[in-house]
Amino acid sequence: MELAPASPTPASPRPAPASPHANGWLQRRTGGDWLYLLALIGGAMLACLNYRTTLDGYDLAILILHVPILTAIGWYWRPFRLLILLVTVLALASINLYQGDLARAEKLFLLKYLLSSQTAISWMSALFFIATGAYWLGLLARSDFAERTGSFLTWSAVTMGTTGLFVRWYESYLIGPDIGHIPISNLYEVFVLFSLFTALLYLFYEGRYATRKLGAFVLLVISAAVLFLLWYAFTREAYQIQPLIPALQSYWMKVHVPANFIGYGAFAVAAMVGVAQLLVSRGLLASRLPAPSVLEDVMYKAIAIGFAFFTIATILGALWAAEAWGTYWQWDPKETWALIVWLNYAVWLHMRLTRGLRGTMLAWWAVLGLLVTTFAFVGVNMFLSGLHSYGSL
């Protein structure tokens, strides 16, 4: 949905269609596309029928909305269809193995070592680390095979991580029906979300620009996030599912948090592309990395999508705050830092679009922008106190 095309694909390896604008949008749909749509509709209907007694109006609306949204993404970006399929199969397999009994995670081999949430997230972490190595090997040794491996591993990591989050969602309901909630409510869970969104955004650009060279850089920031995740999990035992405090029991959470992390993820991608561009501008790895114009373009696209979603996220946050705290804006440190992040990228976009600024200046800015973003994301929780103290360290 967010990537709805206004013009056909840029820089794509695919040949431009013979008649590029012969209203062929529907005609270009393959059998797989229609099958995918049918599967989504079928899944939504199945969920409706099975759980209609427990679904309220919001649930139903969100469930139905998922069909067009996932269809749009899958049709626009075909590999996404396979991801959805795999995650569905794995998550359902895990749920089936559990049979409503949490203790089976300790007994069943497949659950214990593959499909319980903690294990799946551990697999995600490991796969991201190996993917980082593969991308770097590919970049330095100019090995296409290593890069392909990196790409494959990143997709696998995303599959395992997404499965892990879905299974965690299910597990939370097994603890108690009143405890169950979507796993995006504390710092541990949103770090997983951040890794997933960053990787997905990167994989999207990897396909669009037909280059795997940037994986080495983007996977670095994902690995850093995963390292933090592991450290946080081990030192604070943060991986334990906790119930929701009253302020978080709201539908707004389900849209506010993911929108925010699309923003953070996109800014992270932009910053790492910025690092690549800075290296190229100094003649480092210049022969191995894409041309500066391509790097600039990816950086712009990432910041544009990040900014758009960060805008939505901040507004959703304000709407939620109005409901929970009685005012849509009260200069809470998290809100204030969100504003600073927003202003930073707003000025970045003005500089590029209105002033026509290009080159290393914008790259440096994108890199520093990530520092500001990181502070808004983690730093505020660590150093400042305020209402957003759910993910305190």
Added chain:
Amino acid sequence: MPRATARALIELLSSMRFAISLLTVLAIASIIGTVVRQNEAFNAYLNQFGQFWFLFFGKLGLYSVYNASWFTVILAFLVLSTALCVIRQAPLMWREICGFREHAREASLQLFHHHATLTPAVPADTWREVVTNHLAAAGFRFKVNERIDGVLFAAKQGSAGRVGYFFAHGAIVLICLGGLLDGNLPLRLMMTLEGKAPAVGNQLIADMPAAARLDVDNFSYRANVYIPEGRSSSMGVLNIDDGILLQPLPFTISLKRFIIDHYENGMPRRFASEVLITDTTSGESFERTIEVNKPLEFRGVTLYQSSFDDGGSILHFAARSFAPTSAPPLEFEGEVGSSMTLSSAGDEYSFKLELTGFRPVNVENMLESSATNMLDGLLGNGAHDPARRELRNLGPSYTYKLRDATGQALEFNNYMLPLQVNGRWYHYSGMRASQMEPFRYLRIPLDDGSIDTWFGMRRTLFDPARRSVLARRFADRNLDAPDDNTLHERLTAAAEHTLTLFSSGGFDAVGKFITANIPEAERDSAGEAFIKIMQGLAWESWQMAREEAGKPIPEADDSLAGFVRDSLAALSDSTAYGAPFYLQLSAYEQRQASVLQASRSPGKPLVYLGSLLLVIGVFAMLYVRERRLFVLLRHGTMTLAMSSNRKTIDVDETFIRHRDTLAAALQATISPPPQ
């Protein structure tokens, strides 16, 4: 030249450079606001910064940055700057949206970054049809201009993206204006224009001056309403500048019940207030439940569940004196939030007792997190508890302050029920002299389920009149040769001396005595001797206490030895307890209070509308791509040029695609030739 100056001023105000400078200042100011904690009590800042800096920062408005006048001025300038920019850009943008630029010269087309010349092979009379079909199929709107140098097709698409500019920038103006309406600017204006002034210090609401009361029709405010269960209120309170203002509400809120639900692990699950709202003018009333995330809107005022407090629970106490006389415990009751004077009959002490808090439920983790296995974190479900916490509800706790005649206060935090630690039961009472310190806990051990025995031991041990009796009994029991009078005398004297020391300050006093009077080489053995004597005395006092209470003396065993050890530790600690009595809670009637926030925010619709426009505007600006394609048909050749408002790689691709498609349809050669 005032006109030129005015124009230059408008130029500056509406320039992007000015707007960005303002944004930078705004960002830095906002950062200060996140580093300096906002809207704290002035005393806290005074302590933190010292006299000089406290005043200096206060002058700068750093304690309430976002309400400081200079911050508001920057915001106002930002609104002005953005508005001027939009107004200035409007005509230009409008021309861009409506116009086709069908008068573009050939020379200027050649200057476009994307341009090419086609030399078609097909007959010239088919060109127009081919170009028209191509533009229509590609979704362009176009205008045809037949002129001397040929026929120009001026085509464009995506001009709606320009509307995004107005939406996004207009949205900023709307949001800032809405924010200014909902901020405390209206309040400040009222304070200046209508002479409203906050009341400082503790006053009853009825005694507040009229200047501290706002109008019921006040259009913008955010006030707190405190309502104990079973009572009602129609008055909100605004905290401002270390004082308060009263905001009457157009209705009365009666709190029937305040509900807190907890999860098993003690985390709160639900805060809810069951209220009855009565409209002041119409007298109509209705019942409703206000919860976190579920506010109530009535008569333009929105009520939110903001906080909760004790609403004046009644606590029934038994004050057990530490004095050697065995008077029965003093029983009395008090309401949380109130204070009273407690003095002994003989005027040995007189305290002001301030009952400050009561919590009916305290869930604590009784096990410190143990070292966990690495694999615990890597494998399995997310539900298993790695630390193997042992959560326990410790029951009600209560806090109070004892203020002496000089105004010095000690704060206490006691638990109503005895707590079991390592298999033994104790009553816990925490004490501290200042808010900065943690509570230090006195653990009074239970004997036969009550603390009576311990108090009996304390009376016996700390009563100077009974010291000699106790010392002699101790000597009687512990002397192997009971006939040796000299030895008996010496042991009695030593025991009496130890008792005197211990009574004056517990083991601390004993330790000090040893350090001061005994050579270093003998201190260890002396210390051991003192402890042995004290333990013996404690045994003796335990027996005496039970005899006095008419209880049998059981056989000594390990658990008894443990009890005596704990008693001795508590006896020692009790010398530094600071209060002459232990305040035990015997019963309570809980009454909670709910704190609701009542607000009127007239700017909210503006802000929400602005937010909607902002999202539409941002997406339109970033994702609706404006493209202009010019095709100039001349004799024998065709000039092709393209422009875009965004310079991204896909513009190159798009141009090449249009050029090649046209060239193919016209069987044309391209110049400059494609790379």
